[in-house]
Amino acid sequence: MPTTPDSVAGATHGRVPRPAEIGRTNVCGMSHGFETLAIHAGQDPEARTGAVIPPIYQTSTYAQDAVGAPRQGYEYSRSGNPTRDALQECLAALEGGPVGLTFASGLAAEDTLLRTVCKPGDHVVIPDDAYGGTYRLFAKVAERWGLEYTPAKVSDVDAVRAAIRPNTKIVWVETPTNPLLGIADIAALAAVAHEAGALLAVDNTFASPYLQQPIAHGADVVVHSTTKYVGGHSDVVGGALIAADRALGEELRYHQNAMGAVNGPFDAWLTLRGIKTLGVRMDRHCDNAERIAAYLEGHAKVAQVIYPGLPSHPGHEVAAKQMRRFGGMISFRAAGGEEQAVEVCNRTKLFVLAESLGGVESLIEHPGRMTHASAAGSPLEVPADLVRLSVGIETVDDLLADLEQALG
Numbered sequence: 001m002p003t004t005p006d007s008v009a010g011a012t013h014g015r016v017p018r019p020a021e022i023g024r025t026n027v028c029g030m031s032h033g034f035e036t037l038a039i040h041a042g043q044d045p046e047a048r049t050g051a052v053i054p055p056i057y058q059t060s061t062y063a064q065d066a067v068g069a070p071r072q073g074y075e076y077s078r079s080g081n082p083t084r085d086a087l088q089e090c091l092a093a094l095e096g097g098p099v100g101l102t103f104a105s106g107l108a109a110e111d112t113l114l115r116t117v118c119k120p121g122d123h124v125v126i127p128d129d130a131y132g133g134t135y136r137l138f139a140k141v142a143e144r145w146g147l148e149y150t151p152a153k154v155s156d157v158d159a160v161r162a163a164i165r166p167n168t169k170i171v172w173v174e175t176p177t178n179p180l181l182g183i184a185d186i187a188a189l190a191a192v193a194h195e196a197g198a199l200l201a202v203d204n205t206f207a208s209p210y211l212q213q214p215i216a217h218g219a220d221v222v223v224h225s226t227t228k229y230v231g232g233h234s235d236v237v238g239g240a241l242i243a244a245d246r247a248l249g250e251e252l253r254y255h256q257n258a259m260g261a262v263n264g265p266f267d268a269w270l271t272l273r274g275i276k277t278l279g280v281r282m283d284r285h286c287d288n289a290e291r292i293a294a295y296l297e298g299h300a301k302v303a304q305v306i307y308p309g310l311p312s313h314p315g316h317e318v319a320a321k322q323m324r325r326f327g328g329m330i331s332f333r334a335a336g337g338e339e340q341a342v343e344v345c346n347r348t349k350l351f352v353l354a355e356s357l358g359g360v361e362s363l364i365e366h367p368g369r370m371t372h373a374s375a376a377g378s379p380l381e382v383p384a385d386l387v388r389l390s391v392g393i394e395t396v397d398d399l400l401a402d403l404e405q406a407l408g
């Protein structure tokens with residue numbers, strides 16, 4: 001474990017009640033398999049009625065039995081809500097950490113992590129091809145509050161080590177990265193971060209906990225946009241943090257309540273419903289992506305296919321070491337340059353032209369003009385001929401036919 005940053009270790013405050021600790025029988029210990037945890041962890045049948053599915057507790061406040069005696073610790077839904085608790089417990093179980101916390105969006109989760117661990121004058125190392133919104137959070141918001149950052153190539157351990165400064169509090173990593181699908185060696189970077197007294201945060205959005213569990217490889221905190229694979233149905237925005245260490249987890253829980261960017265009960269419920277099928281969905285995403293990557297690799301109008309499952313990918317070996325399979329995201333560079341890349345995006349019929357990823361339906365986008373437009377002119381600018389696919393779980397032959405007509 002790294003030295004805990006002062007802002008974490010030094011803070012003293014009243015402990016936010018942990019309703020989830022009370023009144024739950026642990027039917028699902030960590031000895032259960034992933035799919036079992038996805039369906040049952042945090043989701044015991046409801047005590048009063050036996051409802052099999054955690055109800056949507058659409059309430060802002062809770063009646064108290066006496067002054068200072070809230071029932072099971074619930075007093076106000078920003079601080080605690082049973083539907084959110086069910087989701088939080090489930091995510092903690094899936095990532096293998098003691099504390100899971102959910103938020104209104106992935107960026108809200110990131111902001112909470114940053115402002116829990118860092119103070120003005122601190123420094124963070126970020127991926128040089130970070131998710132566009134993450135980069136914007138650092139460059140346009142956190143920097144104004146005095147937080148310094150250095151983009152580094154996270155697939156290069158030496159480059160990350162060189163970017164670390166005495167005031168570095170977090171080494172922030174995405175793996176696979178977005179949209180270039182670079183692979184970071186989580187175990188190696190954990191060692192580098194811990195040597196410097198920094199935390200390793202891993203944005204696990206692209207892999208999902210089914211394919212990769214960063215805490216098992218030494219990460220201190222896992223970040224998710226649950227909007228993507230975790231929710232999986234493109235119907236809800238949300239974010240999550242899972243801490244490897246209870247003390248850090250409780251600091252984050254304090255800030256979750258103090259900063260207030262929580263998700264509502266219905267959003268938590270939808271996300272939890274999505275999680276139940278995460279394992280089977282991810283396997284089909286991977287099956288389809290493997291077929292499509294192989295098809296694109298042989299296509300004359302495609303200059304380069306970027307998919308960690310291909311032996312040609314520079315991060316293939318590291319990915320094979322830390323991931324169960326290689327995911328549903330594929331990027332490729334159009335042989336005909338930017339014009340052709342844009343044309344392919346405009347011509348697909350089944351692949352919907354849209355931002356976001358990780359849903360059951362296939363999506364296509366042009367990162368340079370869409371998700372990563374905010375990185376234009378920065379060190380994080382992406383190639384103009386790049387196309388990104390989020391391969392869904394439709395019939396793969398239909399997806400192949402759609403790409404064939406769009407490339408043709």
Ligand SMILES: *Cc1c(COP(=O)(O)O)cnc(C)c1O
Pocket residue numbers: 105106107108131133134174178203205206224225226227228237238239
């Ligand atoms: C979408 C995304 C985010 C931001 O999450 P929101 O839910 O959109 O706020 C962060 N990281 C990655 C890798 C993402 O894809």
